[in-house]
Amino acid sequence: MGLFSRRKSPEERNLENPSAPVSAADFLQVMGWGELSSSAGVNVTTDTALGVPAIWASVNFLSGTLAGLPLHVYRKTSTGGREKANIPLEGILHDTANDGMSSFEWRKHSFDQVFTGGRAVTYIEKNRNGEVINLWPLDPHYVRVEHRMRGKKQVRVYLSEARTYQADEVLDIPFMLKSNMLDVRGPIATNRDAIGMAIAASRYGSKAFQSGGIPPVVLQGPFQSGAAAQRASDDVAKTTAKLAREGRPVMALPSGHEMKTIGYNPEQMQLLELQRFSIEQIARIYSLPPVFLQDLTHGTFSNTEQQDLHFVKHTLKRWIEQAEQEMNLKLFPRGSEFYVEFNVDGLLRGDFKTRMEAHATTIQNGIRTPNEVRTIENLPERPEGDSLMIQGATVPIGTQPGLADAVPE
Secondary structure, three states, X not given: OOOOOOOOOHHHXXXXXXXXXXXXXXXXXXOOOOOOOOHHHOOOOHHHHHOOHHHHHHHHHHHHHHHHOOEEEEEEOOOOOEEEOOOHHHHHHHOEEEOOEEHHHHHHHHHHHHOOOOEEEEEEEEOOOOOEXXXXXXXXXHEEEEEOHHHOEEEEXXXXXXXXXXXXXXXXXXXXXOOOOOOEOOHHHHOHHHHHHHHHHHHHHHHHHHOOOOOOEEEEOOOOOHHHHHHHHHHHHHHHHHHHHHOOOOOOOOOOOEEEEOOOOOOOOOHHHHHHHHHHHHHHHOOOOHHHHOOOOOOOHHHHHHHHHHHHHHHHHHHHHHHHHHHHHHHOOOOOOEEEEEOHHHHHOOOHHHHHHHHHHXXXXXXXXXXXXXXXXXXXXXXXXXXXXXXXXXXXXXXXXXXXXXXXX
């Protein structure tokens, strides 16, 4: 069979309508490029957004970093200091959130919900004595936060049957609250146009490679009907795909037929520049330095370190404080001697040199005892390591220890 000579069964021919008009839009759909309209035409959901590598990297990086920080319960001491609290809640927050989920999994899942849909809700299960025994994450798709009396909130969960929790029975971490202080603005839904542009660029690149790098074209010829044009375009699409598989660059057309490009190739559309710009846009959505999304276009040895500090000070700090204050508000009574705190020093777990230098500074300046540092490093305590120390070598000239006993030559 030659080009445009495919035969169809009677059943297929009965579906043809010779009077059907063939417009430019029809040709786009026929050639398989129906999603080239605009980024606004892309259906942006959590699942489709996570298909964008920059979104995937942002969500996993932020939620994984926050879930990996050590989380402890502390008790305020009478001297104004603090000590780790030996209570069951310490094990729940640090080790096991519930019977089937570790603390890391619970926190990772919760922040995944925050950085996609915009809200994470956890039910606080307590025993008859009012002690927390489990933390159960709830699906935010089935949760609705409502007003109760005197401005207080309540959370209603719609599963097999509706159940209502009071505000102090759940941990609620929103990405951004709307003006009614109930509904949330999620990063994906709010920035769907920018994310849709990234999805459209990725799909366009995939379509370009599927067609052998050939942009969408218009096929012109002496077609007698819309059905004939449909068959011709199908033949061209199949032949183009076959040539791409075989690596053949030439395609013959019957006499009187002509193909004209109606789109732009990836280079003319600056596809690489568009995808790089999309990474920068997504980095802005999540307040992340681009180097954390593996974009080293503008990264140098010096500014990469500064962006690392920027991430801790201006991005990580706000999420840590929001989670800490929500847990302190809901897990303890007001004025309690207990409180929850993330240990940001956990970020240095893989940086041995910086960690040791920090320990040396705290010991030499009387901030921590050697045993306190050894506890942090999971080392056994030493009998002589409970005393605060300070360097004494910096003294006025002529008063160094032993100078008076020195014998002049």
